[in-house]
Amino acid sequence: MRYEFSAIEKKWQAIWQENGTFRTGESTEKPKYYVLDMFPYPSGSGLHVGHLEGYTASDIIARFKRSRGFNVLHPMGWDAFGLPAEQYAIKTGTHPKITTENNIRSFRETLQAMGFSYDWSKEVNTTDPVYFKWTQWIFLRLYEMGLAYMSDVDVNWCEELKTVLANEEVDEKIADGYTVVRKPLRQWVLKITAYAERLLADLDELEWPENVKQMQRNWIGRSEGVEIDFELRCHGxxxxxxxxxxxxxxxxxxxxxxxxxxxAEKLATADNLKEVKAYISRAKLKTELERTGLQKDKTGVFTGSYAINPATGNPLPVWISDFVLISYGTGAIMSVPAHDSRDWEFAKKFNLPILEVIKSPHDVNDAVFEGKESVPVNSSNSEITIDGLAFRKAFDTMASWLEKKGVGKRTINYKLRDWIFSRQRYWGEPIPIKHYEDGTLRTETSLPLTLPDVEAYQPSETGESPLATIHDWLYGSDEFGSFRRETNTMPQWAGSCWYYLRFIDPENSGRLIDPEREKYWMNVDLYIGGAEHAVLHLLYARFWHKVLFDLNVVSTVEPFRKLFNQGMILGEDNEKMSKSRGNVIPADHVLKTYGADAVRLYEMFLGPLEQVKPWNTNGIEGISRFLGKVWRLVYPEQEGNKAELTDETMPEELLRRLHKTIRKVTEDTEALKFNTAIAEMMVLVNELQRNGCRNRTAVESMILLLAPYAPHITEELWQATGHTGSVTDEPFPDYVAGLATDSVVQIAVQVNGKLRGTFSTPAGTPQNSLIETARNVESVMKFLEGKTIMREIVVPDKLVNFAVK
RNA sequence: GCCGAAGUGGCGGAAUUGGUAGACGCCCGGGACUUAAAAUCCCGUGUUCAGCAAUGGACGUGCGGGUUCGAUUCCCGCCUUCGGCACCA
Structure with a gap:
């Protein structure tokens, strides 16, 4: 019988669905394992092979853990609020809900066609009122805790999208060709900075890729310093x-x-006022990009004022320059041009003095010296000296002295800013806040607050969302008076901040999550997704999780214990897959040609999961051949029936091969090294085939090893070998440690470190016997002839090396 | 500029408490089966030199040094690529 993947895959997908094979167990007796994918935004362009990489990996782990006795939660859902559906609605008038539903259906079909073992009864959708009721509920808790507040802020305003963007989103949108300008608007802001310290500290405990942790640390950007008061001359x-x-x-x-x-302006003396004013207004007109972007030519203007250096008593000129950011620290800096490259550059441009106070290896007038490993010089006054002290000691001495004098204070600063949370859009969660005529705010009493239907999705020019035009929805009154609803909606990140919790208890109408279930299932044991979410989503979600922890909604301080970033799959041209390049490999296409099992295996066989690697359609042929070989272990003839499996004992070498493979596949799967696990299975299958082995244990073990990787063909073969149940219910094969090693080993014989011959010997052969045999290997003898052996190095079961002269 | 990761055959990659470099797969070449093809199976496949050949030698893991009996692996100095950050004082 031939291997017809198409029929087999359809058959088993139907059976799984009918039997609810992957329903999450209700029992809390078993150990649990929660393996989660970053849920997708269901876009109109469908899934390509790159999207399937992480999902395949998580599915292998889910199936593997089930077969190792775990109760597994492996859910999938949709991050379905978002701009593309709304942009499409603006163009076509189609309600985003319709678009979203269609896209979800198509995504779900593809994922099911891949044979992923999701528990679809736990599916969530961020745009479903049953779901976003709780997103809004969390927002109200944030509001009550003072962590959500309104503020007039200079926002990142995107002209084309007519909306505000988070700081974190700006670069991405600019890269996509949008225009982003600074504009003051009254906005909802979340006080993520209140959690900066915890967000930083708790990173240490997480089993995350080091680079992601580092990126978050950099983003939070904690620094320890001192705020110093400089007395302004003539200003008091x-x-x-x-x-x-x-x-x-x-x-x-x-x-x-x-x-x-x-x-800034007040500091200007009469002589300088005109120039100062001109500089300030010019700075205002500059875009964010011009000020912080690539062009770093320093500009500035002297105010005419002087301030006193508290350490030296010297008057220092005060300048204005746009390289100093108002939003960080105090918006003012002291410049030490000898030891800071920006200050040095500025000093050179405007001819300001450069004074060496850290012992430098060169003249600081020629080049800046920023090293912290050197020590202070010329740093004494009548009360204090820090000359010669190491950095930490000098820092502390100086800080204490300034504090004692009442002109300084140790301070910790963060680069992290509060999170601008409102969007002037239709397709998002409405912010459940009522604005009363007297200016007070009250929370909506009944959740969810749903979206009204609108005629036009186009945001207004004034920066209000389309919701502002729906008067029936917008205005109302209650015992507190008449009110106007908030017309801003939440950003797309909101729904994804807590979805992993709802998967645990998606139908609970009374609470966000049942506490007992939460205690059993949290944390997420393994979270797989792309590195592009290293800061945004993963930082926001950690923030909300900590808030929920403070609210006693969750019992853990962190949501995701272990994180794994799959590497991107590039197109066959070695470039990032994109529509414009025309190098996208659509999932549905390869599924149809090669089948789900082959696609799953091939994606994992390409290389290490975390690595960026190009797709090569030729390579998948090798996987198809491999599956064919597995098939022929059971059905050796194209026509005709299956082979009888035998219970005869296997040759010892084959038996050891089997146990070695089980061990390697077990260890590699556990470590997400799927490429080498597959290679090892290929070795075993090649051996079984070469030997015409029909041993029942060997063939059945092979099927079970492969089952997490290629679920359809293994179900079919499991049935063909006489079993009635699903491979899903079978335990993963065990290996016998004593059989998972070679009984006969190859010994390498080297002379002066160069390989000169090999010989075989039973494992565990004693050293002197190894040396004796090695000395008499023919190809080795001629290199020993006439030489004196100075040393014999033996690595048991591996190698003998003669050091000769 | 700073931080992080990585450089291995024609290609994807394997092997690091230092111990036979190139597992597995692709591509390519040769053969078997077949009327033929597909499928399948077998053999070969880092470079180079010597030889009719069996075979043997030299070189070879980005580059240059070092440690060691022995280095893809450890150390020092470079180069390149990718990812992130980028006036955060």
Missing amino acids: KNLRVYTTRPDTLFGATYLVVSPEHPL
Whole structure:
């Protein structure tokens, strides 16, 4: 009988669905394993082979863990709010709900055609009111805790999309060709900064790729420093700066404030006022890109004012420059040009003095020296000296002295900013807040607050969402008076901040999640997804999770214990897959040609899961051949029936091969090294085939090893070998440690480290016997002839090396 | 510029408490089966030199050094690619 993947795959997918094979167990007796994919945005262009990589990996783990006795939760859902459906609605008038439903259906079909063992009874959809009721519920808790507030902020406004973007989204949109400008708007903001310290500290415990943890650390950007007050001459006021290098205070030769600094204009003396005003208004007009982007030519203007260096008593000129950011620290800095490259550059351009206060290997007038490993010089006054102290000691001495004098204060700063949370769009969760005429805000009493139907999806020019035009929905009154609803909606990140919790208890109408279930299932044991979410989604979700922890909704401080980033799959041209390049390999196409089992195996066989690697359609042929060989272990003839499996004992070498393979596949699967696990199975199948082996244990073990990887063909063959149940219910094969090693080993014989011959010997042959045999290997003898053996190095069961002279 | 990861045959990749480099697969070449083809099976396949051949030698894991009996693996100095951050004081 021939291997007809198409019929077999359809057959088993139907059986699984009918029998509810992958329903999550209700019992809490078994150990649990929660394996989660980053759920997709169901786009109109469908899934390509790259999307399937992570899903295949998680599915192999899900099936593997089931066969190892775990109660497995492996769910799938849809992150379905978002711009593309809304943009499509603007163009065509089709309600985003319709578009979304269609896309979800198509995505679900593809995922089912891949044979993924999701428990579809747990499916969630962020646009479903039953789901977003709880997204809104969380928002209200944030509001009550003071973690959600309204603020007039300079937002990132996207002209084309008519909406505000999160800081984290800006670069991505600019890269996509959108225009982003700064614009002041009243916005909802989430106080993620209140959790900065915990978000940073708790990273240490997580089993995440080191680079992702590092990226989050950088993004949070904690720094320890000192705020120092500089007395302004002729102003009677102080100018406060933030520095992480108080040890260089003696070398400060000028100060710089940001153009947005409240004192900026006030600092200008009569002579300089005109120029200062001009500079400030020019800075305002610059876009974010011009100010922080690639062009780093320093500009600035002198205010005419001076401030006193508290360490030296010297007057320092105060400048204004847009390289100083108002949003970080105090919006003002002390400049130490000798030991900071930006300050050095600025000093050179405007001819300001450069003073060496850290012992430098070269003249600081020629080049900056930023090293922290050197020590302070020229840093003494009548009260204090830090000369010669190591960085940490110098920092502390200086900070304490400043604090004692009342002109300084140790401070911790973060790069992390609060999260601008509102979007002026239709297709998102409505923010459940009512604005009363007297300016007070109250929370909606009844959730979910659903979206009304609208005629036009186009946002208004004023920066309000289309919801502002639906008067029936917008206005109302209650015992507190008449109110207007909030018309902003939440960003797409909102729904994905907590979906992993809802999978545990998706139908609960009374609470977000049942506490007992939560305790059993959390944390997520393995979370697989793309590295593009290293900061955004993963930081937001961790933030919300910690809030929910503080609310006693969840029992763990972190949501995702282990994270794994699959590497991107490139097109056959070695470029990122994209429509414009025309190198996209659509999932449905390869599924049809090669079948789900072959696609699953091939995606995993391409190379290490975490690595970026190109797709090569030729390569999948090898996998198809492999599946054919597996098939012929049971059905050796194209025509005719299956072979009888025998219970005869296997040759010892084959038996050892089997146990070695079981061990390797078990270990590699556990470690997500699927490429080498598959290679090992190929070795076993080649051996069985070459030997015409029909041993029942061998063939059945092989089927069970392969089952997590290629579920359809293995179900079929399991049935063909006389079993009635599903392979899903079978335990993963065990190996016997004593059989998982070779009984006869090859010994390499080297002379001076060069390979000169080999011989076979039983494992465990004693050293002197190895040396004796090695010495008499013919190809070795001629290299020993006439030489003196200085040393014999033996690695048992591996190698003998003669060091000769 | 800073941080992180990686450089191995024609290609994807394997092997690192230092121990036979190139598992497995693709491509390519030869053969068997077949009227023929497909499918399948068998053999070969890092480079180079010597030889009719069996075979044997040299070289070979980005580059240059070092440690070692022995280095893809460890150390020092470079180069390149990819990912991230980018005036955060």
